[in-house]
Amino acid sequence: MKRIYLDHNATTSVHPEVLDAMLPFLKEDFGNPSSIHWAGRNPKKAIDKAREQVAYLFNCDVSEIIFTSCGSEGDNLAIKGTVEAKKDKGSHIITTKVEHPAVLNTCKYLEKTGFEVTYLDVDSYGMIDIEQVKSSITPKTILISIMFANNETGVIFPVEEIGKIAKGRNIVFHTDAVQAAGKIPFNVKKLNIDIAVISGHKLYAPKGIGATYLKRGVRLTPLIHGGHHERNRRAGTENVAGIAAIGKACEIAVRDMKDESERLAVLRDRLHKGLAEKIPHVKLNGHPEKRLPNTLNLSFEFVEGESLLLNLDMKGVAASSGSACTSGSLEPSHVLVAMGIPHEVSHGSLRFSLGKDNTAEDIDYVIDVLPPIVERMRSMSPLYEASTGKAANISFAADNCKH
Amino acid sequence: MSGGVDSSTAAALLKEQGYDVIGISMKLWDYPDDINRFGGCCTLDDINDARRVADKLDIPFYVVNMEDVFSKEVVDYFVSAYLKGETPNPCLKCNQILKFETLLKKAVELEADYLATGHYARIVYNDLSKRYKLLKGVDKDKDQSYFLFTMTQEQMSKIMFPLGSLAKSDVRVHARRFGLKIAEKKESQDICFVSGSQYHDFIAKMTGVYENSGDIVDRDGNLLGKHSGLYKYTIGQRKGIGIAAGKPQYVVDIDAKNNRLVVGSRYDAFSDGLIARDINWISMVSPELQMDVESKIRYRHKGVKSVVKPIGEGRAEVEFFSPECAVTPGQAVVFYKGEEVTGGGWIERRL
Numbered sequence: 001m002k003r004i005y006l007d008h009n010a011t012t013s014v015h016p017e018v019l020d021a022m023l024p025f026l027k028e029d030f031g032n033p034s035s036i037h038w039a040g041r042n043p044k045k046a047i048d049k050a051r052e053q054v055a056y057l058f059n060c061d062v063s064e065i066i067f068t069s070c071g072s073e074g075d076n077l078a079i080k081g082t083v084e085a086k087k088d089k090g091s092h093i094i095t096t097k098v099e100h101p102a103v104l105n106t107c108k109y110l111e112k113t114g115f116e117v118t119y120l121d122v123d124s125y126g127m128i129d130i131e132q133v134k135s136s137i138t139p140k141t142i143l144i145s146i147m148f149a150n151n152e153t154g155v156i157f158p159v160e161e162i163g164k165i166a167k168g169r170n171i172v173f174h175t176d177a178v179q180a181a182g183k184i185p186f187n188v189k190k191l192n193i194d195i196a197v198i199s200g201h202k203l204y205a206p207k208g209i210g211a212t213y214l215k216r217g218v219r220l221t222p223l224i225h226g227g228h229h230e231r232n233r234r235a236g237t238e239n240v241a242g243i244a245a246i247g248k249a250c251e252i253a254v255r256d257m258k259d260e261s262e263r264l265a266v267l268r269d270r271l272h273k274g275l276a277e278k279i280p281h282v283k284l285n286g287h288p289e290k291r292l293p294n295t296l297n298l299s300f301e302f303v304e305g306e307s308l309l310l311n312l313d314m315k316g317v318a319a320s321s322g323s324a325c326t327s328g329s330l331e332p333s334h335v336l337v338a339m340g341i342p343h344e345v346s347h348g349s350l351r352f353s354l355g356k357d358n359t360a361e362d363i364d365y366v367i368d369v370l371p372p373i374v375e376r377m378r379s380m381s382p383l384y385e386a387s388t389g390k391a392a393n394i395s396f397a398a399d400n401c402k403h
Numbered sequence: 404m405s406g407g408v409d410s411s412t413a414a415a416l417l418k419e420q421g422y423d424v425i426g427i428s429m430k431l432w433d434y435p436d437d438i439n440r441f442g443g444c445c446t447l448d449d450i451n452d453a454r455r456v457a458d459k460l461d462i463p464f465y466v467v468n469m470e471d472v473f474s475k476e477v478v479d480y481f482v483s484a485y486l487k488g489e490t491p492n493p494c495l496k497c498n499q500i501l502k503f504e505t506l507l508k509k510a511v512e513l514e515a516d517y518l519a520t521g522h523y524a525r526i527v528y529n530d531l532s533k534r535y536k537l538l539k540g541v542d543k544d545k546d547q548s549y550f551l552f553t554m555t556q557e558q559m560s561k562i563m564f565p566l567g568s569l570a571k572s573d574v575r576v577h578a579r580r581f582g583l584k585i586a587e588k589k590e591s592q593d594i595c596f597v598s599g600s601q602y603h604d605f606i607a608k609m610t611g612v613y614e615n616s617g618d619i620v621d622r623d624g625n626l627l628g629k630h631s632g633l634y635k636y637t638i639g640q641r642k643g644i645g646i647a648a649g650k651p652q653y654v655v656d657i658d659a660k661n662n663r664l665v666v667g668s669r670y671d672a673f674s675d676g677l678i679a680r681d682i683n684w685i686s687m688v689s690p691e692l693q694m695d696v697e698s699k700i701r702y703r704h705k706g707v708k709s710v711v712k713p714i715g716e717g718r719a720e721v722e723f724f725s726p727e728c729a730v731t732p733g734q735a736v737v738f739y740k741g742e743e744v745t746g747g748g749w750i751e752r753r754l
Contacts, residue, residue, distance in 0.1 A: 306467060306468065307509065307512045307513075310465050310467075310509075310512075310513055311512070311513065311514075313463075313465075314463070314513065376512075376514075377512060380508070380511065380512065
């Protein structure tokens with residue numbers, strides 16, 4: 001069976017060059033980088049090199065990089081670490097309704113411990129209003145946490161403007177850049193970002209490694225106490241292979257970004273156009289332009305996204321409805337709900353997120369297999385028939401009402 | 404696939420017989436804020452068990468989210484039935500709506516030809532009547548045909564019960580033969596969405612009413628004591644009524660309208676028959692006049708000889724040959740002729 005992977009916002013394969021870069025540290029270069037003897041030397045060097053590679057992606061200094069285990073840890077460290085360090089200055093956090101659960105649920109947890117959180121709205125494109133950011137700031141505001149790009153819709157937020165707002169007011173600005181990293185360029189200095197979080201497995205490194213940019217001078221209380229690793233900001237013996245991997249992945253991302261993002265945008269738009277031509281009642285969720293080049297979130301009205309996913313899977317196509325971290329939950333995507341998209345429509349949403357191995361042939365295959373699936377689902381849906389003016393099959397119900 | 408031995412073995416047997424099998428688990432209920440809960444039915448652990456079985460059998464496996472439908476059709480029904488003074492049967496509703504409507508629809512959406520479950524019952528096609536017949540499972544102790552009386556001909560044409568001709572002990576033997584780790588897993592007994600057997604607390608929590616006391620009276624209306632909420636009682640109940648009387652007292656009526664619990668002697672708990680609603684006939688479109696059947700008035704009931712007579716509007720009157728104890732509104736009455744389920748309905752009131 002054909003296997004087409006269109007779920008790169010959930011995770012990516014490990015790039016072959018990344019795998020090569022990490023393997024020595026799972027074999028001969030096994031030493032502990034903190035050791036003073038020969039076994040620690042290569043691992044130590046590898047971490048230094050990776051720190052440079054990651055710092056290059058962020059455009060920051062090597063001392064401003066903290067390696068973590070994942071994006072969720074990075075977000076937890078950024079948010080809990082900041083409010084803990086600044087709790088004598090205030091107790092108010094500003095974030096959005098469309099953050100990843102790693103941010104949303106951390107904020108919800110902090111609400112229970114006495115912090116106050118403002119969750120910013122988004123418009124029907126999934127975009128925040130910069131005026132609302134400003135008007136939400138109070139004298140107690142200590143942290144603004146707003147994602148760089150949304151994982152479900154790919155919408156890119158006005159990070160630079162938020163950075164300016166936060167900077168003038170001595171508020172820490174954290175951005176979850178997990179989806180943006182490697183897909184669009186970003187320069188933490190130019191954007192006035194204080195903390196930015198990335199995750200290895202979204203940019204062709206393996207799972208279990210992340211990196212956080214922490215601007216020099218910004219105070220943070222660590223989550224994990226222990227040894228003097230990562231300048232006392234994150235204890236625990238370094239995941240050397242993972243660190244080497246994320247370093248290499250960042251280097252490749254910077255190297256290939258321009259060509260790759262152009263290529264993916266073309267493929268993504270081909271997919272959008274191809275499906276919209278063949279399937280009626282398809283809606284784009286998200287902003288048509290201010291969007292990651294690889295992400296396409298579509299609603300197929302009158303069908304359930306879940307059923308589409310299962311049927312696509314049986315044809316070998318991996319896509320997603322909403323984020324992988326929330327699938328299996330009852331609620332429709334909190335992102336689409338926040339955008340004001342009606343339940344029926346958000347229910348039928350699918351996210352296609354493209355990546356380095358996707359070809360035009362893959363896209364055309366999906367354009368071939370998906371329309372008949374949607375048509376079949378719709379033929380089974382009484383809602384669809386009613387909406388298109390065809391007589392819905394309601395004879396069953398009518399029989400019961402004859403008396 | 405619930406993660407239990409029955410549905411797991413059903414899947415394994417079908418795979419062995421050469422069917423192209425897809426495993427599906429239903430996610431029915433979110434157990435919020437209780438990360439320490441284990442066991443019960445349909446928990447994350449059970450879904451993981453089902454997934455491991457599917458891996459072992461090398462079949463595709465999906466978890467489908469049916470929390471919405473379950474909450475509306477089973478949990479809300481469960482709570483409101485108690486508030487109406489009835490004793491609900493959530494497993495029956497779950498079969499009727501979740502499995503044989505919603506899940507069957509999912510199966511059809513996946514272009515599956517059949518939906519198979521681990522029920523102990525049999526479906527056979529009768530060439531003469533051109534209808535599908537529902538028969539008891541061969542294992543009389545495990546027979547689950549009682550829970551299946553709502554099935555339509557259309558549904559039965561698409562449903563398979565691979566365990567219908569097997570004894571439970573044989574099913575475990577098969578499970579071991581297939582090397583399924585769940586072969587020795589215990590049966591689920593409780594109401595899956597209520598932890599432990601504390602449905603009282605559950606209803607109080609769902610309705611927000613923790614105390615709704617009313618009178619306990621005898622059949623003549625004499626006040627005998629106070630009850631703390633009608634939903635804590637079921638017809639025929641003797642223990643825990645909370646009144647001191649010379650002789651044993653049984654719940655004989657739950658009068659929700661007046662918030663009264665009526666108790667009486669054991670004799671008072673017997674009925675000569677019942678009225679049932681929403682009757683579904685399986686072996687025929689509908690009997691013309693009346694029919695001799697064996698009626699089961701609850702799952703573990705041994706059955707009573709009766710005459711059933713349609714009285715219009717989907718209702719039927721059932722007359723027992725000899726009085727039966729604890730006819731309970733909200734439970735189902737299912738009609739049998741020998742091995743065959745002729746139909747059934749929901750008990751509305753006793754006669």
